[in-house]
Amino acid sequence: MTASCYSYYPGCSLQHRSHAYQQSTEAIARSLGFELAEIDDWNCCGATEYFSVNRLPAYALVARNLALAADQGAEEIVVPCSACFLNLHKTDKNMKLYPELGSKVNKALAAGNLHYEPGTVKVRHLLEMILTDIGVDRLKDRTRRPLYGLKLAPYYGCLVARPDSVFDSTEQPTAMDKMLEALGAQVVPFSLKTFCCGGHMTQISEETALDMIHRIIKCAADSGADALVTLCPMCQLNLDVYQEAANRYFETSYQVPVLFFTQVIGVALGLSPKELGFGQEFVDARVLLDKIQDVPPPRATPARRSKQALPMPAMPE
Amino acid sequence: MSDNGTFTPVIVGFLCNWCSYRAADLAGTSRMGYPATLRDIRIMCTGRMDPTFVLRALQKGADGVLIMGCHPGQCHYQEGNYKAIRRFALLRRTLRQLGIEDERVQLHWASAAEGVRFAETVARMTEQIKQLGPLDWPRNWPNEDPYAVEEAVHE
Amino acid sequence: MSEPRVGVYVCHCGHNIAGTVDVQHVAEWAMGLPNVVIARDNRFMCASTGQEQIEEDIKQFELTHVVVASCSPHMHEKTFRNACARAGLNPYLFEMANIREHASWVHPNDREGATNKAKALVSAAVHRVVHQQPLEPMKVDIRPETLVVGGGIAGIQAALEIADAGYHVYLVEREPSIGGHMAMFDKTFPTLDCAACILTPKMFDAGGHPNITLLTYSEVEKVDGYVGNFQVRVRKKARMVDESLCTGCGTCWEKCPIKVVDTVWEAGLGYRKAIYRPFPQAVPKYPVIDIENCTYFKTGKCRMCEKVCPTNAINYEMQDEIIDLEVGNIILATGYKLFDARRIPQYGYGRLENVFTSLEFERLTNASGPTEGKIVLRDGETMPQTVAIVHCVGSRDRNYNTHCSAICCMSSLKFAHLVMEKTGAKVYNFYIDMRPIHKGYEEFYHRIMEEGATFIRGKVSEITDVARSPEEEGKLIVVCEDTLLGRQRRVPVDMVILAAGLEPQADAQEIAHMFGVGCGDTGFFIERHPKLDPVATMTEGVFIAGACQGAKDIPDSVAQGAAAAARVLGTINQRQVTLEPIRASIDEERCSGCRICNNMCPYNAIDFIEEKGVSRVNPALCKGCGTCVAACPSQVITGAHFTFEQIMAEIDGIMIDVLSDRPVVEAV
């Protein structure tokens, strides 16, 4: 496998519910010149459900994918869905950390003539892969349509930022922020970057879920964001599809489009909105395209602090 | 020592003066029981551990060797135990070549306050070696000279 | 040499050993061991009768070596060594077998196992002891001068005690003034007396004491030598101000055009100039030019301070000075560093304006601080109406520091008092456990409760500016579980104070290495014994005091400073110290000069003698760890009292019964 061909685990969501993620991922892969080779005959990772019902089968279910990937010669797999990423990563990690668990999982795999040696396959999230292997500088170079004037709220969700954090911080990561800025967009200060989107709560206690969704949407809108940028199909689904329900429940009328980061990159690379799956979202994101300006907006001068104001602590870069 | 057919291993311990020897003392003063399989030798620091000592103990009939020192970062001589870790890795390679199982020669840490940890380590290691059975170096390698093996470790 | 003659004594310790180990049998059996001429059991070996028995036997049986099988050598090794010495036997020809802590007490239900083990341990000692050699304790002379590193309250106290006793002290301080953290505080718990009022006199005493040489703006670069005679190299950084001319009038810093955020003495909350005196009561009183920020040093232009100085004290050409000192003892009192609260992003420090650290608050409330003691928000004018104080920030948390910082419950109570007194604001303290443990501290806690502070038991989960209700708009919301209610709470406040913990100094590891002391798992310097020798270290002649040994408050820091001084004065008065002769030595004839041992020694005790092409151990530096002994490929380093032969003999002895007991095996 060449360096720019990655073994790929799309996960169930990207097949349909979040088709736009799949489409835009494929589109930017073509444009940036890397290839994604789907693991043959992969199965569902069990989302957050399987682990809570039957732990061992859940590990076995996930491990089958790792075993397949290893058999197909993969040293690493790229995963766009945060839940899939977490499950695959956690299974690999825990099989290694708790050998007893590892051997039981392998006993189960043996029933399907498979075996997985923990540590063989490195599990990577798509965003982390793009940030590390392609890099912000290259994205900047390849930008054809800088996102001038677009105000974006970077939303990481919980599962990638935690617990096996792949970014700089589990609480206030900045990796995607830097990327969005490199693409020309303006990143608004947004405090709920890693606050949970509600996950499967929509199915279990809708009130609980709508409250969480509402908090994120409100915070983004209050920060002046034109859109939220996500990296997980579940987050996108909850914030987009349930936005209307949340509006109804809280008697608000937010219309904050929710994009995948791959769609945002795609726009900056100059790809067509259709190719990037625009139009599949509930809160129409196409309006954003009209907000992109040709020249960078003037830098907002920071509010002047009064003379007696005390200095703020310096933050490390 | 055979006792009604059940095998009681003999383990030689090398305990550093500052932490693990005192942990053993504490296990004593706190009356924590553990199997009477360990026979310990005091050294000032695990940094003093010469691989020859381990080989000699095995050659003289020990079924296992337990080396214990201060936790990494807490060595009373600053870093003797880090040196022990490195030497231990080399020793382990040699032992593996001889076919001696990893469980027979172990390196562990216990602070002077960890009497419980000390007792548990001895109990656990005793169980592990019981599973493996006697080593019987003198029968298996009657001509093996620890000095010669030691040379191999240094290479 | 004639055959060795060994005496063996097996102790009953009343019932302690004899209750489990068949001591009589062990003693009888020991008679059959090589070189043993007499073996006895005795009810209490450490009692005077037991000791006298050894002394008599040494004379009567002409014993050359003695073995006592009893308790831990950490208990009575000294006792029996002394008994041997009294009978004219070199104390290092004695060996102890630990059959109490390591046998009878840990195998109470296994008489056979315990007895067998006791036999093995006795045999090991008997085999070993005949290889032991007479050793003489080393004595070294002590120079009367002392080096104190760190001029916080602990270092100042130590320096004054020694100086007052009539001996000379060099006090080295890295910053331009002594005083340490205490100099930043307004009030100190639990009495709330003014920090400056109690500290300033001590600083002046230290500054003017005839027996103290103050070396501020200085750092130790190199330490050689050993107890009694250390050679220390100090770099005194160039102040660019001639101390012999400057009067401390202040004209220079008034006129200097460059304003810099002061991250040291103002904790980042205030400004100073490029030429500055840290604070009004600084000792010494002279300013210093911060060449990183001075425009003259950056661009070659300005020289304003030179122009205005009435005494021509400014000297831009000044160079760092290297000072070589010779001292007999060293006290490290390098203090602590405040935990960097930016490491906990969910607490918002650095992101949310009105989140302050504890040190920032100390400056805020200090009459000589940036707001002249007014407690206001970051805008510099608004008084807070509600204030949250968050305990355990970065402490008691495996993600940061596991230790409890010991002082922050109390400093948080102090803050609650000051806020309420000065602003009348409502104060919430968020704590996990209240730990006001010293004299007068619990009473202080009660007082603060009576004054009306609210206490919520729960570790704060996050501090956010995302409001969920109108009353939260524009506020900081402290989110936690009130664990006593079992319910989540969101408390909107105007100001948050983070009681950040105490950490080792950033360079603690390097300093530790330079002075031959260790750092424990929390990163603070390790004392020789956590209870019985808290100010000494494993390196003879190097002592520690104050918060560099672990988080502690001012009374404890002062007590340790004084204790370390007492230890130093003790050695000075003895003029000599005795060192254990457990040392390594190199057989120079056989050393191949490979130098492998040179880097092994954690105390840099091994030097390479270029002329001879061999290595040599400096016995005064060597601590006898044996690391080099095990490392030497030519096996020419001997670790006294732990020689290769001794340990090999011990192994053979300890295994004495094993091969013969296993019928399948042929004895080797």
Add this chain to the structure above:
Amino acid sequence: MTAPQHRNTFFDRVVAATPGGELLSRCLQCGSCGGSCPSGADMDHTPRALFAMISAGLEDEVLSSNTPWYCVSCYACTTRCPQNIPITDIMYTLKEMAIRAGRYDHPHAAKFSETFIGFVEQRGRSFEAGLATRYHLFHHPQQVIKLGIMGVGMLRRNRLPLRPKSIRQIDQLQAILAEAKALAAKEVEA
């Protein structure tokens, strides 16, 4: 002397069933988890309170608490816990135990998981259209209408497949899962 007796209390069982669960014994009861939980306000007990109940052996109350079912697996508690306790995984364990004991007052949460798993086990892939309808049809019929509106929206945007997909080697997967379940059952017996 023998090693400490295996006590097999409720606490021990929770610990044994959770990778890294032994860390639970060092819970400080600090409440960092409870304060961090986004669905904490709707829970019967905060996670911290639940841990106190576990160590007090209140098995019935713990297994019938809604708390584990309201856990959204956000890991906020886990990454903030000062004692590095794998809280989220403990929540999984408690759900599993509650299902097994039939002791949960929040059946539809469990049923949602079970329906989801049913599809995965049948086809190796999840299937939202089927999942949503089947789950709601059986468990909250009153929601189906609301869901229908959303479903139509999803369909129109090509976001809901009508036909379930299946993996090729479904037999292999089923064999693996069967074996894993057998092993899990053995674990429970032990």
